[in-house]
Amino acid sequence: MKKVYLETFGCQMNVSDSERVAAKLAADGFEITPNEAAADVVLINTCSVREKAEHKLYTRVGQIRNSEREKSGNKQIVGVLGCVAQLEGETLFEGRNEIDFVLGTKAVGRVSQAIEQVFAGQKNYFDLGDREDNYDWSVGEAQRHSPYIAFVPIIEGCNKFCTYCIVPFSRGREKSLPASEIIRQVLNLRRQGVKEIHLIGQNVNSYRPKTDSGLENFHGATAFSRLLRAVAATGIERIKFNTSFPRDFHPDIVDALDENENLCNWVHLPVQSGSNNILRAMRRGHTIESYLEKIDKIKSASRKLSLTTDIIVGFPNETDEDFFDTLKMADYCKFDSAFIFKYSPRPGTPAYSMIDNILARNKTERFLELEKLIKSNQRSIFQSYLDKTVKVLVEKISSKNKAELSGHTTCQKVVNFKGSNKLLGKIIEIKITQAKTNTLYGEICDHYVS
Ligand code: SF4
Structure with missing residues (x-):
């Protein structure tokens, strides 16, 4: 039985695609291994959202080709899947020819076929085609994250x-x-x-x-x-x-x-900027006024809904006034948390032709100022959970403290607490005793919910 090691970069969509790749390989008689060195095939499911993520692919391929195993002449097959594969296609075979096959975002259902073709001696195999009509979207328990x-x-x-x-x-x-x-x-x-x-x-x-x-x-x-x-x-x-x-x-x-x-109780609604000038240049299709109307509706819900967002600072031509509008918007919305990004031009996008005219120093200053404001609001929101009881789905043993369990609330807050492994998979009530910036800590109430 051939062994396959699968590594995933990027968003939930990529994690989800990888789960189905693993399910397909298992159904076709391959073994998924967590041990990279023991694998006959290494698959890298790539992300192209940021250039840094794309560089990770080249770093990883370099590491695989320089491993002890490869040096001893025991070569592994390397397949590249996902967004970088879709965008770069055949060009990934150029240069040092270290990649054996390339599968685009919708071709991942044919992964077994690709591996078999390479084992049969085909060079530079690539498939950027569409999903098959009978593509199986379900994933068995063994392959789920x-x-x-x-x-x-x-x-x-x-x-x-x-x-x-x-x-x-x-x-x-x-x-x-x-x-x-x-x-x-x-x-x-x-x-x-x-x-x-x-x-x-x-x-x-x-x-x-x-x-x-x-x-x-x-x-x-x-x-x-x-x-x-x-x-x-x-x-x-x-x-x-x-x-x-x-x-x-x-x-x-x-x-x-x-x-x-x-x-x-959670809505993630990326705003990207608080300035209509910048939203127009980003071609987001919404104004700040229309965004705030939606926020007012979310805040008027009968249950308190947690609100998270994504914001880019330092987009081309973003003035101090534009950035001030972003600060004003963030303070109005009082996000439970936000992913803040410093703009960097991405080849292949329309904005790539704009002059990236905000100095790196200014981008960093704006990032830090916005982060300070959002963290301050976030701290007050997290503090408001003190002494309250929340329902938590117990997901795993905490990676930071093996004596603690960890899970999420319905409002997507991480909660850590001491408890028995028997609680894994249950939804239990936790009384919050401590609030840090990104995590709540608590104690089990004397009964669990389901
Ligand atoms: S909505 Fe905009 S930011 Fe989101 S995936 Fe589409 S193009 Fe990208």
């Missing part, structure tokens, strides 16, 4: 073409999965004992299936809010969704959350 949590892709690709972003080029146009297939998967996962699902996609709320099959019995202003209600009706304990696109964030999504307790 967690026995208790599952990613369920509902839409892939992106039609938005924000000027700084490579995703529409690496992942192609938006394509929604049929609702009936999504519901079938969620029911299966529930039967397998999964407690929490994450509906995932580059823009989940742009969900637009070709037919309404599976959604007919559910009201809702958009296909996505009807899907949320349909998934909630499966009775699975927790449903999270990520990422939402502001322009397509209809108020009815908040109504669906209000109606269904198993739709979790």
Whole structure:
């Protein structure tokens, strides 16, 4: 039996693709090994969002080709999957010819075929084709990143073409999965004992299936809010969704959350900038006024919804006034947390032709100032949980302290606490006793919930 070592960079979508690659390989008689040195095949599922992530690929291939195993003449097959594979294609074979095959983002279902072709002696095998019609989206427990949590892709690709972003080029146009297939998967996962699902996609709320099959019995202003209600009706304990696109964030999504307790208390809504000038240059398709209207709706929900975002500082031509607008917006929104990025031009994107005219020093200053403000709001929000009781899905032993267990709340906060391994996979009540900037700590209440 040939052994395969699989390494994944990037977002939830890549983690989810890798899970299905592992499931396909296992079904075709390969063994997935956690031991890189023992593997006959090393697969790298790549991310292209930042140039740094792309460089990681070349570093990793170099490490593999210089390993003790390779030096002893025992060569491994190296396959590159995912976004860098899709964008670079055949050019990845140029230079020192260290890569054996390349599979694009939608060709990953044919991974076994690619490996067999290379074993049969084919050189420079590549496949950047579309998904097969009968592509299997389900993943068995053995290949999931967690026995208790599952990613369920509902839409892939992106039609938005924000000027700084490579995703529409690496992942192609938006394509929604049929609702009936999504519901079938969620029911299966529930039967397998999964407690929490994450509906995932580059823009989940742009969900637009070709037919309404599976959604007919559910009201809702958009296909996505009807899907949320349909998934909630499966009775699975927790449903999270990520990422939402502001322009397509209809108020009815908040109504669906209000109606269904198993739709979790968390919305991730990337704003990117607080300035309309910059939002226009980024071609985001929303203004700051329309974004804040959505935030007001989220804040008016009957349950407190946690709110997270992504922000880029130092986009070309961002003035001090534009940045001040971002600070003002962030203070108004009081995000539970935010991913802040310093702009860097990405080859292949429309913004690459703009002059990157904000000095590195200024980008860093803006980053730190915004981070300070967001962390300060975040601290107050985390402190507000002190002495409160929250429900936590116990996911794993804490990586920082082996004596502690770790899990997430419905509002996506990490909570660590002391307890028995027997609690893994259960949803339990924890009283919060300490709040650090990114993590809550607590004690088990004397009963658990499910
Ligand atoms: S919405 Fe914009 S930032 Fe998000 S994936 Fe699409 S192009 Fe990229």
